[in-house]
Amino acid sequence: MTKSQPAGSYDAPLVDRGTRGGTVLRLLLLALVLVCVAIAFVVFKDAMDNQLVLGLLGILAMVGIFFIVSSMIGLVEVMPQYRPDEFAAGYLAGHPDGILVTDGKGRIVYANAAYGRLTGATKAVNAQSLEALLSKNREATEALYRLTAALREGREGHEEFRLLKPLGRATSGSAGAHWYRLKARILVSPTANTPFDVWQIADITSEREDQERFFRELQNAIDYLDHAPAGFFSAGRKGEVFYLNATLAEWLGLDLTKFVPGSLSMSDLVAGEGMALIQSVTASPGEKRTETLDLDLRRSNGQSLPVRLVHSVSSTRDGAPGESRTIVLGRQKGDVGDQSASAMRFTRFFNNTPMAIASIGGDGKILRINAPFLKLFSGVVSRDDVEAGASLDTIVHESARTELARALAAAKDRQGDIAPIDCRHPGDDQRHVRFYVNAVIDESDEAPEEVAIVYAVETTEQKALETQMAQTQKMNAVGTLAGGIAHDFNNVLTAILLSSDHLLLQARPSDASFADLMEIKRNANRAAVLVRQLLAFSRKQTMRPVVLNLTDVVGDLRMLVDRLISGTNVKLEVEYGRDLWPVRTDLSQFEQVLINLCVNARDAMPNGGMIRVRTRNLPAAEAASFPGARLPAEDFVVVEVQDNGTGIPPEIMDKIFEPFFTTKEVGKGTGLGLSMVYGIVKQSGGYIYPESEVGKGTTFRVFLPRHIPEMQPVPVQVENRGDASTPDAPATSAAPAQAATAPADMDLTGKSAVVLLVEDEEAVRRGGKRMLETRGYTVHEAGSGTEALDIMDELEGKVDIVVSDVVMPEMDGPTLLTELRKTYPDLKFIFVSGYAEDAFARNLPADAKFGFLPKPFSLKQLAVAVREMLDRND
Secondary structure (H helix, E strand, C coil): CCCCCCCCCCCCCCEECCCHHHHHHHHHHHHHHHHHHHHHHHHCCCCCCCHHHHHHHHHHHHHHHHHHHHHHHCCCCCCCCCCCCHHHHHHHHHCCCEEEEECCCCCEEEECHHHHHHHCCCCHHHCCCHHHHHCCCHHHHHHHHHHHHHHHCCCCEEEEEEECCCCCHHHCCCCCCEEEEEEEEEEECCCCCCEEEEEEEEECHHHHHHHHHHHHHHHHHHHHHHCCCCEEEEECCCCEEEEECHHHHHHHCCCHHHCCCCCEEHHHHECCCHHHHHHCCCCCCCCEEEEEEEEEEECCCCCEEEEEEEEEEEECCCCCEEEEEEEEEECCCCCCCCCCHHHHHHHHHHHHCCCEEEEEECCCEEEEECHHHHHHCCCCCCHHHHHCCCEHHHHCCHHHHHHHHHHHHHHHCCCCCCCCEEEEECCEEEEEEEEEEEECCCCCCCCCCEEEEEEEEECHHHHHHHHHHHHHHHHHHHHHHHHHHHHHHHHHHHHHHHHHHHHHHHCCCCCHHHHHHHHHHHHHHHHHHHHHHHHHHCCCCCCCEEEECHHHHHHHHHHHHHHHCCCCCEEEEEECCCCCCCEEEEHHHHHHHHHHHHHHHHHCCCCCEEEEEEEEEECHHHHCCCCCCCCCCCCEEEEEEEECCCCCCHHHHHHCCCCCCCCCCCCCCCCCHHHHHHHHHHHCCCEEEEEEECCCEEEEEEEEECCCCCCCCCCCCCCCCCCCCCCCCCCCCCEECCCCCCCCCCCCCCCCCEEEEECCCHHHHHHHHHHHHHCCCEEEEECCHHHHHHHHHHHCCCCCEEEEECCCCCCCHHHHHHHHHHHCCCCEEEEEECCCCHHHHCCCCCCCCCEEEECCCCHHHHHHHHHHHHHCCC
């Protein structure tokens, strides 16, 4: 390092080629004058006799001599010479760092005395460029190359490098390696507009030695802290851990080499509800606060570590929480400090219990609380409030304070069996809390002011489950009621339809009553649709499940939905998922689901909008964690119907699937649309979840389980050689009667077939008997299953087919079939019911042969069902 210069003095520069131009110019001018005088004497030598010429030459000679003398002493300058600024020159010459200025070709223009001392150059001829000085050291050469490249790009920079030996021999007294800092920048000459490279080099060996010494001392301090007999960690304002020592890492089983500052938080280290205690320690604005806490830390293997924390927190001037420093003291067996071992053990249990606990004094003030108490009532009461004598009323909702006061009075009177108190959370009406009050019966003098112990448990989730259970029970009750009403109403509609069909057969289209009869039948069919919706809600409607590809279903429905939304400013957009899995559901019922959802979406956008229908596969892994839905871990196919309409308010979201609930105007909706959708989806084994935001729109997601076909056994072909009989193939169950349509040329006459009609509703039985008899059947009627058995005995089994209702007094339809099969195993049977086929078919033998006709039905549907069943040969 160079020595500092005395104030007001500086060394002369080692090299300065900036003032040579003025001297050279003076010599050139002097030579030019002399040449001109000589030429004048030669030219005018013959005219020397002329006095005028001699006078002129004399005047010129005097001017020339004056000019020469003035230019020599600097009084007159022909061209201004370069005059360096004295202050700048003094600054550069006296700078403690070596300054070197080079031109674009790397030639030295200027070097100060410090550069000479640093590089060992005592004369200008000995000054070397940096390339020459650093060429033997690879590290220094690379640093110089990077700086040179930066200068060529117009950038400044600096580098530090290490040399095994110092640059100049003049500093050889400082043996050993030396560190240097090299800076480079560009200087443009104001006169010649020429760029120069300015290099500044300094010996920073002592600075580096100071840094290394400081680093060693810091390493020693960290080593002392790491191996201290106590743990230590430091956390930021948000609880992120920036440092923990090796002792604490060993206690917690953490790998300190893999620890990254900020990767852990205090909540990761503290077990149970201990964080509530730590967060309760807050400092006043601009101050610090230190508290001692007994709690458990969490080891990496999940085990608890009982410790005592000396926790210090700071606060900014504006009151915001600051950083914290915490000493961790291990609680070893037999340790006794300011508390006994038993008291410390009790404190640990007290803070780790899952129940909020507080001890209450005779004046109703809170005396002591645990960590779960602070967590449960955070935002309502703090640790400082408790220390200041907060009352129990502050943590109890105002609606339950009177009841709690009676409970405290009973505890003060040492009464037992005090009833718990349920109320809302004082800080959040959506949460619920249950309080248990127990009297303190303790004859010791440790806490004479305590009269009661209050236990608090949050029951929000329990209340939600109770509400959900009550809602489920209500829905089931309504569904049962709707199913019962629909069953009875189906009988009424069946009688109306059969009677209207009978009258229509006798009337001609030109009759005055024909239009009225058609209106009766039309309204009966409309009523039948409402009944089917009720049955769909109660999940008792008839289902014909088949394996479907939803891409085809949605594609076929697109044109129908387009027609439904035509005339409105609503557009339909369909996004088909790729390679959709098959599902198993009733095609017509599922079409009703999509149509109802699309119509509701249309009605939710009175000013126009977009309906988006999307389909996609949902794997089991994604389904288990699907946001907003509780789905089992299995594969689903999802159908989404989304609109950007008015949305559904949160307060009515829980009611949208209830029957007869509607937000539409009177006369524009029955309130059975979404309830029917809910019932169909549930009966198909699926799930439906709505998601809505007021003013932004609603999305209904229907989840249908993926259908995986079962492997059917390959039948064994048995060769019939006459000595062995071919085993009978198992009879198929429920052959659904496709009675709604029939070929135009189908013969629906009875052909003398005998029918036993079993129906407890007289109007239906009478209408069915009359209708079948008009088709040529011989019909015997019975009002119950028991009566049907008696008639079969009277007829000695001479019955071709039995048409029976499912739900009847004394003996229902399935029981009747089971009893008849004992005597007549091949008897053909048709069930008639408004309930779903699966509701009774599951109780029948697997090989039972029967057809099914859903109520209400018309005359033609009844005739087709009977004819098809009679024509079956199985």
